[in-house]
Amino acid sequence: MNAIRIGLIGTGYMGKAHAIAFQTAAAVFPLSRQIICEMVADITPEQAESQAKLLGFHRSTGDWHDIINDPDIDVVDICAPNHLHKEMALAAIAAGKHVYSEKPLALNAQDAMEMTLAAEQAGIKTLVGFNYTKNPTIQLAKEIIERGEIGEVVHFRGTFNEDYLADANTPFSWRLKRQFSGSGTLGDMGSHIINMAHYLVAPITQVCADLQTVHNTRPIADKTGEVGMVENDDQVHMMIRFANGAIGTLESSRIAWGRKNGLWLEVTGTKGTLVYDQERLSELQLYTATDASNRQGFRRILTGPEHPDYRHFCVSAGHGLGYNDMKAVEIRDLVEGIAQDAPLWPDFRAACAVNAVCDAVELSHKESRWVSINND
Amino acid sequence: MNAIRIGLIGTGYMGKAHAIAFQTAAAVFPLSRQIICEMVADITPEQAESQAKLLGFHRSTGDWHDIINDPDIDVVDICAPNHLHKEMALAAIAAGKHVYSEKPLALNAQDAMEMTLAAEQAGIKTLVGFNYTKNPTIQLAKEIIERGEIGEVVHFRGTFNEDYLADANTPFSWRLKRQFSGSGTLGDMGSHIINMAHYLVAPITQVCADLQTVHNTRPIADKTGEVGMVENDDQVHMMIRFANGAIGTLESSRIAWGRKNGLWLEVTGTKGTLVYDQERLSELQLYTATDASNRQGFRRILTGPEHPDYRHFCVSAGHGLGYNDMKAVEIRDLVEGIAQDAPLWPDFRAACAVNAVCDAVELSHKESRWVSINND
Amino acid sequence: MNAIRIGLIGTGYMGKAHAIAFQTAAAVFPLSRQIICEMVADITPEQAESQAKLLGFHRSTGDWHDIINDPDIDVVDICAPNHLHKEMALAAIAAGKHVYSEKPLALNAQDAMEMTLAAEQAGIKTLVGFNYTKNPTIQLAKEIIERGEIGEVVHFRGTFNEDYLADANTPFSWRLKRQFSGSGTLGDMGSHIINMAHYLVAPITQVCADLQTVHNTRPIADKTGEVGMVENDDQVHMMIRFANGAIGTLESSRIAWGRKNGLWLEVTGTKGTLVYDQERLSELQLYTATDASNRQGFRRILTGPEHPDYRHFCVSAGHGLGYNDMKAVEIRDLVEGIAQDAPLWPDFRAACAVNAVCDAVELSHKESRWVSINND
Amino acid sequence: MNAIRIGLIGTGYMGKAHAIAFQTAAAVFPLSRQIICEMVADITPEQAESQAKLLGFHRSTGDWHDIINDPDIDVVDICAPNHLHKEMALAAIAAGKHVYSEKPLALNAQDAMEMTLAAEQAGIKTLVGFNYTKNPTIQLAKEIIERGEIGEVVHFRGTFNEDYLADANTPFSWRLKRQFSGSGTLGDMGSHIINMAHYLVAPITQVCADLQTVHNTRPIADKTGEVGMVENDDQVHMMIRFANGAIGTLESSRIAWGRKNGLWLEVTGTKGTLVYDQERLSELQLYTATDASNRQGFRRILTGPEHPDYRHFCVSAGHGLGYNDMKAVEIRDLVEGIAQDAPLWPDFRAACAVNAVCDAVELSHKESRWVSINND
CATH class of the missing domain: 3.30.360.10 (Dihydrodipicolinate Reductase; domain 2)
Structure with a gap:
């Protein structure tokens, strides 16, 4: 496998910052893998489609579960509001995908620990955006x-x-x-x-x-x-x-x-x-x-x-x-x-x-x- | 009375700063009273004498009580170590002199309050050097x-x-x-x-x-x-x-x-x-x-x-x-x-x-x- | 035509800065045209090929004239040393291509004016990198x-x-x-x-x-x-x-x-x-x-x-x-x-x-x- | 002689700055000589008198020549407007007094050189206020x-x-x-x-x-x-x-x-x-x-x-x-x-x-x- 395919959930402030950074990282660093901006999920299919176009992603969806369930996605990138991090991350982990989440990770430490243990047991990679x-x-x-x-x-x-x-x-x-x-x-x-x-x-x-x-x-x-x-x-x-x-x-x-x-x-x-x-x-x-x-x-x-x-x-x-x-x-x-x-x-x-x-x-x-x- | 006569106790760091400032204040501001740098007290008569000369004071003493007891002193200026402030200030207040003290006023609030009440009862002026x-x-x-x-x-x-x-x-x-x-x-x-x-x-x-x-x-x-x-x-x-x-x-x-x-x-x-x-x-x-x-x-x-x-x-x-x-x-x-x-x-x-x-x-x-x- | 195809000559300091900026610009701005990083020219075919890979360009060449002569190139981007700007720009202009050149434009004003007049007569666009x-x-x-x-x-x-x-x-x-x-x-x-x-x-x-x-x-x-x-x-x-x-x-x-x-x-x-x-x-x-x-x-x-x-x-x-x-x-x-x-x-x-x-x-x-x- | 007696000409911006600095210098430095702020000259006797009082000088005059001619003045301190520096300095030099002048020394180099040569021949000290x-x-x-x-x-x-x-x-x-x-x-x-x-x-x-x-x-x-x-x-x-x-x-x-x-x-x-x-x-x-x-x-x-x-x-x-x-x-x-x-x-x-x-x-x-x- 020579590429890492990204599924981005959320296209607000941080969603755009991630989209810019994927392009910049590829141009700046000699990366070991190609980054492919594969799919964007947003509130509605229409908004997701227009954002995908703006942010340079290939596909779009109005349902973030599509990203979780897509076999071609390697990394689920969570830029949704804080209270959704937990559900999305647990779903991604269950699907065996790496998770890149914005901060704060969860609304409280108990949720964060549940997410941590799930990730560690699944053996996937996690990274939280304390950039x-x-x-x-x-x-x-x-x-x-x-x-x-x-x-x-x-x-x-x-x-x-x-x-x-x-x-x-x-x-x-x-x-x-x-x-x-x-x-x-x-x-x-x-x-x-x-x-x-x-x-x-x-x-x-x-x-x-x-x-x-x-x-x-x-x-x-x-x-x-x-x-x-x-x-x-x-x-x-x-x-x-x-x-x-x-x-x-x-x-x-x-x-x-x-x-x-x-x-x-x-x-x-x-x-x-x-x-x-x-x-x-x-x-x-x-x-x-x-x-x-x-x-x-x-x-x-x-x-x-x-x-x-x-x-x-x-x-x-x-x-x-x-x-x-x-x-x-x-x-x-x-x-x-x-x-x-x-x-x-x-x-x-x-x-x-x-x-x-x-x-x-x-x-x-x-x-x-x-x-x-x-x-x- | 057209002058204010200063008795300075202590000639270390703050003592010298006070001495400089008495001269500068007189040159800078149109003061209502002439400042007279009258007497300096230090640990020994010899040290007091040489400091008086350096700092531009007229007289000197090796015993700070001389300042308290001198009828020509209007303001007792306390630049001695902190633990001595209380005794000196109370003596000055008892002698009816205004007190200009370096900070902190006392080693604790109880002492400071005792000094405050004494000063207020005596009706003298106090100023503390939070410059x-x-x-x-x-x-x-x-x-x-x-x-x-x-x-x-x-x-x-x-x-x-x-x-x-x-x-x-x-x-x-x-x-x-x-x-x-x-x-x-x-x-x-x-x-x-x-x-x-x-x-x-x-x-x-x-x-x-x-x-x-x-x-x-x-x-x-x-x-x-x-x-x-x-x-x-x-x-x-x-x-x-x-x-x-x-x-x-x-x-x-x-x-x-x-x-x-x-x-x-x-x-x-x-x-x-x-x-x-x-x-x-x-x-x-x-x-x-x-x-x-x-x-x-x-x-x-x-x-x-x-x-x-x-x-x-x-x-x-x-x-x-x-x-x-x-x-x-x-x-x-x-x-x-x-x-x-x-x-x-x-x-x-x-x-x-x-x-x-x-x-x-x-x-x-x-x-x-x-x-x-x-x-x- | 929905895309602008770039031919980059030179892959040193400024060549890489341009390559990064092409990616960043596309991610940051809602551009009217897609930017396609098409071809890189460098001193040797080998160096050009490895640089093209690093900088995210599709093709490469060891002879910059290939960029001038390629019908799929819209913009010639000159990041070569100063003394080569003139020859490259005049060739690009003659081929009807837009020219994006690093500064200083030329070694002297006479050369710069010759380039300017050629560009204006050809009706192509020029931009010089005083970023x-x-x-x-x-x-x-x-x-x-x-x-x-x-x-x-x-x-x-x-x-x-x-x-x-x-x-x-x-x-x-x-x-x-x-x-x-x-x-x-x-x-x-x-x-x-x-x-x-x-x-x-x-x-x-x-x-x-x-x-x-x-x-x-x-x-x-x-x-x-x-x-x-x-x-x-x-x-x-x-x-x-x-x-x-x-x-x-x-x-x-x-x-x-x-x-x-x-x-x-x-x-x-x-x-x-x-x-x-x-x-x-x-x-x-x-x-x-x-x-x-x-x-x-x-x-x-x-x-x-x-x-x-x-x-x-x-x-x-x-x-x-x-x-x-x-x-x-x-x-x-x-x-x-x-x-x-x-x-x-x-x-x-x-x-x-x-x-x-x-x-x-x-x-x-x-x-x-x-x-x-x-x-x- | 244990004191240096100052005659100050001019009591504007720089005159006051000098007056402050005489006091501060005496308080700050262990000087070899006592500074005595002796006499102030200003436009009128009245203005000179009130300024002398404000600036802490003993005597005053409405005619600066009085300073030049006073045997008790050691230093003539010139804080008058620029065009008067020459006449005042030459008079002071002729009277054998040291000259402390504000800058610029003169309106031109020719005048300044005339003043310089006069001072050097008289063997008096000069200092110009490039503070x-x-x-x-x-x-x-x-x-x-x-x-x-x-x-x-x-x-x-x-x-x-x-x-x-x-x-x-x-x-x-x-x-x-x-x-x-x-x-x-x-x-x-x-x-x-x-x-x-x-x-x-x-x-x-x-x-x-x-x-x-x-x-x-x-x-x-x-x-x-x-x-x-x-x-x-x-x-x-x-x-x-x-x-x-x-x-x-x-x-x-x-x-x-x-x-x-x-x-x-x-x-x-x-x-x-x-x-x-x-x-x-x-x-x-x-x-x-x-x-x-x-x-x-x-x-x-x-x-x-x-x-x-x-x-x-x-x-x-x-x-x-x-x-x-x-x-x-x-x-x-x-x-x-x-x-x-x-x-x-x-x-x-x-x-x-x-x-x-x-x-x-x-x-x-x-x-x-x-x-x-x-x-x-």
């Missing part, structure tokens, strides 16, 4: 930490703030209802910064959190005077403790005016500090105490061909990758993981650990106490 | 918040991080012992960011905190092989809730490599956001949602003569104030408060509120729970 | 200028600095010889900033310049002790005057340590100022004198879906485009220009104007005087 | 260059842009007339960046320049409908060549919207690059090619006690100096130069070299050619 860890700049950060260049990590501060709901008049949507989305900013953006902390530091073992809904109702679009009740968090922050003894804070908000892609992190070690701001995603700030004391300062490293994966995009340093390029790296991982039968990260188990932290955050807030996370 | 709120840039931030330009405040994130103890081999000092310094980074730097939150937002009413000592021993200078036990915190962070319903996080560290004056704050409101980084102390970042949607962005306002107090230093915008200039504004407040018999801020009561938060932080950490602060 | 003007951020800058938001432009400062030859031991290459490359940093990078000035302000009418080769010889790779003579400029700067009365300076260097993609520009008008730094290619700094005087400051606008073309890449603001994305916009222009038979910019004539400025720069330096550019 | 070279950050830059840490300097780019006349309706003033001010932005701000280039690199030997007045008339304050003719330059830029073979560009503008203290410089060497932005005057950006190639980046050094002179202001790094602090360093130099009978820089001769470049700039523009500067 920001795929950024060459973040891979560089991990390399610096692992080589001990900033010593032992003692503190991690991370935020992921945006302002897409900062305007109190932004209309109500499915994302604001528990049954469709689960938690609010916690699951949507907080999950990214939790996963990032897991990637760069260690498993989170304890959490104490505060959550708040600031705008409790929002107008319903096209229905003058009607409002919907917001059921999940606009802003969340937490104190965390890691398995390796480091401590830290995480924060996420969807009402933080001015922040557009505010995934920001600072990792402090016993010999130096790293800072990353995703609004400048090809820069890493590094301070090392090993420089001469009167020449120390945060240095701005522009990602380039000497850093992980960058050279495939461009052979000149500092020319800048974009949002879609991080997704293309993720897809390279997916394709090579399948082709080489190698482990993928973050797989369902890693994503389940993120769900476990999210659950602990909500419990901590509800009971006003520290909550431990079982990482076994 | 960073005196920065014209911070005064501008307060003006923007009070005028509603960023709407209702919903979140505050503040840090005050430095790296002066980041090197594990930096020698032991009195600051690391409870009896002399009280808490560690919490009282030393955390108190500044707590006071800043009080200044810009509202009283803090609840706190949940984590504290950590990372380097538990440190070498004793000039005694090879001997180490001192570190008794207080290297890093602290907390979740806070304000009286007005806003929430936030505060953080302080004295082991944060690369941070030199890392008082950093972000205030998010329902209509905009403010960001301030004290390593660039003459800049304020302002995002307002009232700009045209396709022209919105954080704007970097350079403090200038149209902003509070700046014009006295320079009539051109963006020429930059320095660390000592903030102290000069503080001294202008001191002098005018006394001359006009007007309220001063932050007085002992305001500083006591900071001590109360610090105490709640330590209790919260000890008992792993949220702690309420009584602001009555 | 940086295609960045949504730069399109936004142009929109702001054209709407008068910064008033009348009075000054333009532009640099394009990199450090790819800053190390004196970087080996000799064809780029350093006049017969293959023409001028040095002037044609390679200076041409970009000249084109940018033309795009954002007005035609340049007068120039006075200084050029310098700092490293006169360089080692020849794999030949110990042998050196090659550098025949063109390492750094160039010039004073310019525009047709609209504005003045400015331009600068380019290939030995500017630390600059990786240092295309930096500042446009000053009678009502405001724009600043752009290509190392942060999704940010535009805008200062407008129409804000309240005590709230003025440079605002950092993060490019987003409300700005030109961005929404096709991502519907969230500030998520960042990359280097290859600018090329994808360029290819969208190419495809739509051909499909709609609409004007393209920068076409050969616009690129010829850049060559004319480059020639004037070299003459100005040689004769130590101001030189006028004939823009008729 | 920006006194910034510890700039002293650090010089140290880095002199130690060869960025190799041989090959390029210098400097700007000094502000927007104090960017508004076309800002009223007419004496600064806009040749007889009082000489050139416009060239002498006012351009002189600073020329002096900085001399300080950091080498003497400038050749210049080719362009000058422009953008707003040719300005309203006269309080006279509705009347305008004054602007006689000097709003913006200037030049290409320069240094005695050591390096080349560069300098630029200055008083109509550059958004720039408040836009003295910005970039020094490129064969091994690294330095960048300084005076709107962040306590930061220096350093890039060195000697770092590991995959860890290179501009590092932001915050000035601190390990750098020249900073420790006298504060013993903590990164706490930031202000505009007036640079002037205080200048005054320390003045006092110690007199006390130790040591050379001062920039003295009249150094300032005369700046005037010579300014004259060459105007000649270059007038005759549209490169002009050499005689540095003998």
Whole structure:
């Protein structure tokens, strides 16, 4: 078999991002397998057909089960709303297909664990779309930490703030209802910064959190005077403790005016500090105490061909990758993981650990106490 | 009486900063009273004499009680180590003198309240050296918040991080012992960011905190092989809730490599956001949602003569104030408060509120729970 | 005809960038025509074949004339070294094919004009790869200028600095010889900033310049002790005057340590100022004198879906485009220009104007005087 | 003699800056001599008296000759408008007094040379107020260059842009007339960046320049409908060549919207690059090619006690100096130069070299050619 055939469920924001990234990955990387954008599923056959055309897929369907049941599909790519992930993933696993799912993996850790165990028993490959860890700049950060260049990590501060709901008049949507989305900013953006902390530091073992809904109702679009009740968090922050003894804070908000892609992190070690701001995603700030004391300062490293994966995009340093390029790296991982039968990260188990932290955050807030996370 | 005569106790780091600021304040501002740098007290008569000469004071003494007892001293300026503040302030108050004290006011809120009540009963003026709120840039931030330009405040994130103890081999000092310094980074730097939150937002009413000592021993200078036990915190962070319903996080560290004056704050409101980084102390970042949607962005306002107090230093915008200039504004407040018999801020009561938060932080950490602060 | 068939000549740095961008453009934009990556020409049939496979082209050849002579090729895409552009473009034009050429268009303005006239007489479409003007951020800058938001432009400062030859031991290459490359940093990078000035302000009418080769010889790779003579400029700067009365300076260097993609520009008008730094290619700094005087400051606008073309890449603001994305916009222009038979910019004539400025720069330096550019 | 007595002529912008700096210098530095602010001269006796009081001087006069003739004055400090510098300085020199003058030293190089020769023959000390070279950050830059840490300097780019006349309706003033001010932005701000280039690199030997007045008339304050003719330059830029073979560009503008203290410089060497932005005057950006190639980046050094002179202001790094602090360093130099009978820089001769470049700039523009500067 020389090709990997993709069946994409959902053609919204992330569906298009995946479609772009499949093309870019094929052009950028020398992949071991050809990617074939085979079939798209959407709400109706008509919408699926027009989206397939736009996104460059061969076939389309108004019923996502067609993708599950199609013998020519190798990978089920789930870009549907959060509450559908579980059913779709379990069906795909049962059909023996690899699953590439958007985050958060599930509405809670219990569901995520059920999905994880099913996938592991079936022996299929899973990958969850926490694409920001795929950024060459973040891979560089991990390399610096692992080589001990900033010593032992003692503190991690991370935020992921945006302002897409900062305007109190932004209309109500499915994302604001528990049954469709689960938690609010916690699951949507907080999950990214939790996963990032897991990637760069260690498993989170304890959490104490505060959550708040600031705008409790929002107008319903096209229905003058009607409002919907917001059921999940606009802003969340937490104190965390890691398995390796480091401590830290995480924060996420969807009402933080001015922040557009505010995934920001600072990792402090016993010999130096790293800072990353995703609004400048090809820069890493590094301070090392090993420089001469009167020449120390945060240095701005522009990602380039000497850093992980960058050279495939461009052979000149500092020319800048974009949002879609991080997704293309993720897809390279997916394709090579399948082709080489190698482990993928973050797989369902890693994503389940993120769900476990999210659950602990909500419990901590509800009971006003520290909550431990079982990482076994 | 046309002059205010200063008696300075302590000639270390802050003692010299005060001495510089007395001169600068007199040259910069049209003060209602002449400042006379009258007497310095230090550990020994010899050290006091040489420091008096260096710092431009007329007289000196090896016994700080001489300042208390001198009828020509109007203001007792306390720059001695933290554990001595209480005794000195109470003596000064008893002698009917105004008290200008460095922060933290006391080792705990109980002592701070005793000092506050004594001062209020005596009817003297008090001012505590939380100088960073005196920065014209911070005064501008307060003006923007009070005028509603960023709407209702919903979140505050503040840090005050430095790296002066980041090197594990930096020698032991009195600051690391409870009896002399009280808490560690919490009282030393955390108190500044707590006071800043009080200044810009509202009283803090609840706190949940984590504290950590990372380097538990440190070498004793000039005694090879001997180490001192570190008794207080290297890093602290907390979740806070304000009286007005806003929430936030505060953080302080004295082991944060690369941070030199890392008082950093972000205030998010329902209509905009403010960001301030004290390593660039003459800049304020302002995002307002009232700009045209396709022209919105954080704007970097350079403090200038149209902003509070700046014009006295320079009539051109963006020429930059320095660390000592903030102290000069503080001294202008001191002098005018006394001359006009007007309220001063932050007085002992305001500083006591900071001590109360610090105490709640330590209790919260000890008992792993949220702690309420009584602001009555 | 529903497809546009591409014949790519050259598979180096820019050849791969084009190949990536063809795929990305098709996935990102709703194009009027399908792009078919038909044939690749390279030095040998073997190299062409392996590159075609890597870059996703159907066919390959070791003789670029095969592309010219192939009736199924619609666009000849020239990514070969500079001195070959003329012969290839004239052959393509003679064969009635559209030409998409990398910059600089030719080694001098005379050649560029010959190519321009041939293309115009043949009625084919031409586009030259000054891709940086295609960045949504730069399109936004142009929109702001054209709407008068910064008033009348009075000054333009532009640099394009990199450090790819800053190390004196970087080996000799064809780029350093006049017969293959023409001028040095002037044609390679200076041409970009000249084109940018033309795009954002007005035609340049007068120039006075200084050029310098700092490293006169360089080692020849794999030949110990042998050196090659550098025949063109390492750094160039010039004073310019525009047709609209504005003045400015331009600068380019290939030995500017630390600059990786240092295309930096500042446009000053009678009502405001724009600043752009290509190392942060999704940010535009805008200062407008129409804000309240005590709230003025440079605002950092993060490019987003409300700005030109961005929404096709991502519907969230500030998520960042990359280097290859600018090329994808360029290819969208190419495809739509051909499909709609609409004007393209920068076409050969616009690129010829850049060559004319480059020639004037070299003459100005040689004769130590101001030189006028004939823009008729 | 244990004191240095100052006679200050002029109490505008710079007069007050000097008055502040005398006080600050005395408090900050352990000076060899006491500074006595003895006498102030202003336009009228009344204004002089009130200013003396405000600025902390003992005596006052309405006739500056009283300062020259007073036997108790050691230093004549000239803060009067530019066209008066010559007469005042020559009178002070004739009276055997040291002269501390604001910049530009004179309206042209011929006058400046006459003043220089008079001072040198009289054997008195001179210092000219190009205070920006006194910034510890700039002293650090010089140290880095002199130690060869960025190799041989090959390029210098400097700007000094502000927007104090960017508004076309800002009223007419004496600064806009040749007889009082000489050139416009060239002498006012351009002189600073020329002096900085001399300080950091080498003497400038050749210049080719362009000058422009953008707003040719300005309203006269309080006279509705009347305008004054602007006689000097709003913006200037030049290409320069240094005695050591390096080349560069300098630029200055008083109509550059958004720039408040836009003295910005970039020094490129064969091994690294330095960048300084005076709107962040306590930061220096350093890039060195000697770092590991995959860890290179501009590092932001915050000035601190390990750098020249900073420790006298504060013993903590990164706490930031202000505009007036640079002037205080200048005054320390003045006092110690007199006390130790040591050379001062920039003295009249150094300032005369700046005037010579300014004259060459105007000649270059007038005759549209490169002009050499005689540095003998």
